[in-house]
Amino acid sequence: MSNFFEKSDLSRSEAENIISDTLQKCDDGELYLENSKSESILLDDNKIKNSSYNSDLGFGFRAISDEVVAYSHSNEISKNSLKQSSENLKSTLKSVKGTYNHEIPKSNKKYYENINPIEQKSLNEKIKILNEVNNYLRSKDDNIKQVTANFLGEQKSVEIIRSGGETLTDVRPLIRFNVSVMLEKNGRKETGVYGVGGRQSYDSYLKDDNWKSVCDEALRIASVNLESKPAPAGEMKVVLGPGWPAILIHEAVGHGLEGDFNRKKTSAFHNLMGQKVASEGVTIVDDGTIDNRRGSLTIDDEGTPTEKTVLIENGILKNFMQDRLNARLMKTKSTGSGRRENYRHIVLPRMRNTMMLSGNQTQDEMIKAVDKGIFAVSFGGGQVDITSGKFVFNCTEAYEIVNGKIGSPIKGATLIGDGPSILKEVSMVGNDMMMDPGIGTCGKAGQGVPVGVAQPSILINKMTVGGTKL
């Protein structure tokens, strides 16, 4: 755990006094302190291209009065700096007359260990694995023209000090290991990317030469794409594979169910609470409590313990995801979804691990039910316009389905749909729910946070596929 006041002219008790003084008559607010250490070791083009280390320290001071948020952040943890921030907050919130909400739920549960993954594996060991990855892949296929592999590791310590001195802390490890392969054959180039990660040591994911399976998967995707034909254009049936394709859920409904957009009534879902928004059999949860997952958090960035929030139950919209501000204004409770990229940013309600739960059909049944459509297995990224509800995601591995059988692979294409109606088009839910491999980052208002997704195979009756073949 970091001692944020150790090398500062500001003592903890002085900080507590400034916090309590500033937040008097505010409805909420806190001082958020953060110390993060991260590394990136990159192999590219047969060489170790980059070995870098970052250490980031700073605070963000927030005061909330009714709907108004005042925020100030700085890298200098000093008496001067905190006082200046306090003045900034006070000058924004000129006449406050609220009552500070001291209530914050408590929990002893922890969803990851207090470790520093960067120090659990030496630089030489990491470099050795990256070189082995390069040699392994290049010896496997003569068409390989480029291999990129990298280690990303981080340990983030946060401390939240509330008015009155209540203090909440968390230490969050996070790692990611990625491999990207480019193949070239007959003048055509295609790439395949795969990765693994979560809130444990590198070795938990890579021991026993497990890195080879990451390499194999990246190479497999690239090889499939090398044989791909132009994708079709137009509306058709779509079968999504289990796991990572759940970014459909993340984009199509996840963002639209975040509390801020619904309080402001700018989400296409804001007036649909308690209504049917999905086919029967569709249940979607957002869960921050799964051990060691990328999107899991012991406490959120306001200090609220995370939970498993049911968003849609058997087709009916049940809950939005809330931080403290939006929960208070919508007269409900925080769901432990208040997150920020780091101390430079304000808290927003965000997703953690967003999952559609298993039904009881098989992927085979779905494929057989499609005369003409596509089977999408892997994805790049997605995006949503939460107001119109339209969302997209980009396939990186997909196949055509002809008369109930999987056909040729097709080129990467964007799929577009309408969030509030797409889940009503889900006609089969598989029994094969799977988590993604732990590589997702969600962007909102310029802030990236690590998230997870999961789903079983699903059949969607109608979606627009953005290919070039008419």
Next chain:
Amino acid sequence: MVKDQEFLEKKASYCLGLAKKLGATESSVIVNNSVSETVNFRNKKLDESNRSDDLGISITTYIGKKKSSISSSNLLDDNLNILIEKCVETTKNTPEDEFNSLPDKDLLAKEVKDLDLYDDTHIENDQKIDYLKKLESAASNDKKIVNTESSFTQNKSNFILANSEGFCAGYKTSSFTASSVTVAKDEKSMERDYEYSSKCFLKDLDDAGELGKQAADQTIRKLSPKKIGSEKIAIIFDKRIAKGMLSTFASAISSSAISRGTSFLKDKVNQKIFSDKINVLDKPDIVKGLGSRNFDSEGVKTDTLKLVDQGILKHYLIDTYNGKKLNLKSNGRCGGTSNLYFENGNISFKDLLNSKSKSLYITETIGHGSNIVTGDYSVGATGFLVENGEFKYPINEITIAGNFKDMFKNITLANDLEFKYSTNSPTMMIEGMVVAGK
């Protein structure tokens, strides 16, 4: 206030000195400070104020051909000592790479021209509030507008770049940015759109009322959109989307993509990649330019480059490392382009709209559908159906797709270039793309 040159230089020279003492043969350092003050409004009321004071340092150390780097926001000497020691230690343990080095000394910028990139004016939060009140009042005039969010940011930054070859330079920059996002609603639909203005100098910023009205008009006209069928159709890209084509072009000619072989424009220098009339410039010395600069992030001087001359690719964007690998000299593009733009075409916006009996006018795209390895492009899109030069009705839930290799050769540009961002394009028409809809 933003830290002065003297403070930043002192930190930089401390780091270079320590790195040398600890065994680095060469080193470089960037120290920067950025102070931003933002006020956000929502539905004509104060919603958020945000002040940020960001310090940052990044240091790269070399031992012969070995290299490593560290960065931190904690500039206390104690912390820098630990980090530089760690950096030098990591450098020793990192394998050699023959292309690692500081830039050639004769390529470094010799002078720092005053490009008028810093406005000393300080705008108090109360003045920002006045601007936003005016903006939001104009934005919410029409009853169809149900939500307005707007924002005003003042940013002042300063930096120093120094290296062990004796280079040491930096300068202050400023920006004033106002934006408005509006939501409109009718019985059938809810839509969102925006308008934005960003300038180095406060007095050059767009009028608040104009900005708000523009955002509202652009949102209201999107209401009750239709979905169209799948077909091959001419597509006209609004300027704010057209500039994205240039960003993809810039990534595809970056020396790193070229040297790694992961670009569809590899080996295309001196070949025709655009239609005859197309010229692309990257001009770093535009006075008050949003992308203007004196040197790149390695200190190499940046001259104007005509990247594309009458359709022919003339240069890659080259940094020191990839330049050495490709046996080319750096042209000062480490960190990317400066003020990148298509030169004007020779037909007016109106004539462009009129040039086809039927076309699609695209105002927004969503998704990350540009693949620079293959040149494939497929994104979600929103816009309008244009018939005989008239906007007929709004369209959404469609995708547009093609391949940049073909798209670049089928570009027609209007003559309405403006310098609104650092990368800019006139309105653009591309023929031969496929729309997927119903």
